[in-house]
Amino acid sequence: MTTPDIPTGDGRLLLLHAHPDDESIMTGGTIARYLAEGVDVRVLTFTLGEEGEVIGDEWAQLAADGGADQLGGYRILELTRALAALTPEGREPLRPRFLGGAGRWRDSGMAGSASASHPRALSMASVDLLVDTLVAEIVEFAPQVIVTYDDAGTYGHPDHMLVHETTVHAVPRAQELLGRELKVYESVTERSALLAGLAAAEDIPSGWRMPEPGELPGYPDDAITTEIDVVAQRGRKAAALAAHATQVTVAGSGAQYALSNNILQPIFDHEHFIRISPRREVGETPRETDLFDGLT
Numbered sequence: 001m002t003t004p005d006i007p008t009g010d011g012r013l014l015l016l017h018a019h020p021d022d023e024s025i026m027t028g029g030t031i032a033r034y035l036a037e038g039v040d041v042r043v044l045t046f047t048l049g050e051e052g053e054v055i056g057d058e059w060a061q062l063a064a065d066g067g068a069d070q071l072g073g074y075r076i077l078e079l080t081r082a083l084a085a086l087t088p089e090g091r092e093p094l095r096p097r098f099l100g101g102a103g104r105w106r107d108s109g110m111a112g113s114a115s116a117s118h119p120r121a122l123s124m125a126s127v128d129l130l131v132d133t134l135v136a137e138i139v140e141f142a143p144q145v146i147v148t149y150d151d152a153g154t155y156g157h158p159d160h161m162l163v164h165e166t167t168v169h170a171v172p173r174a175q176e177l178l179g180r181e182l183k184v185y186e187s188v189t190e191r192s193a194l195l196a197g198l199a200a201a202e203d204i205p206s207g208w209r210m211p212e213p214g215e216l217p218g219y220p221d222d223a224i225t226t227e228i229d230v231v232a233q234r235g236r237k238a239a240a241l242a243a244h245a246t247q248v249t250v251a252g253s254g255a256q257y258a259l260s261n262n263i264l265q266p267i268f269d270h271e272h273f274i275r276i277s278p279r280r281e282v283g284e285t286p287r288e289t290d291l292f293d294g295l296t
Ligand SMILES: [Zn+2]
Pocket: 018, 019, 022, 157, 160
């Protein structure tokens, strides 16, 4: 394991996510690893994930379409447990934090759904206001590194696309106010790692299915600039995923999970990123193995 180039205790990593569970699914290993290395990690989530599809009956009535519309509040609890699972023993658990404060903006739901026109929907917010709010967050926390999504919004979710758009508008202003450059990464899936993880899945839990070719998003190897080894954090990542029990089921093997669609997905032992600022040439080798590479 490499250590950050900047002294332990001075590193600050800000991860931007759309809904509770995205942080564990996409970056759970990275969060756990940098917490273990003494980096000050902050997970900033844009919405409470009110429109998530609930797995199982126990909490189903909390959903927006289940009647109570209390799922968002419950997902704060799941996120709190997930972040605690990613925190090393003996340390104060990492706490959730939400853009504009908890409940300010609401999950827009999948593209075209009625929830997208809810008055508090993230997709109804003015981008200028989202950017202003994020700039203030970045300047206050003063991270060296920011992790966001790709411009496709991972899998086309409008909230994920807005996280990307808000980030790319906020970063130049935050850099000006901080008087220095920020390293900015998109969290993505490497296609070859996805295929290898799927090939390694031996027992498919009952009721689950394998994804169709191309059904899950992925990037070619030469698009990936940065690869973080999270082998040592696999257990914590699986525990964090399990904490999001209304959204995620972890296989008994601990090596796969599924969302409410019951499509099997691997829990990766490396997490992949594309550095967009300062931009790194596609195919440049070797890949970075530390988000703090080159920082002093
Ligand atoms: Zn999401």
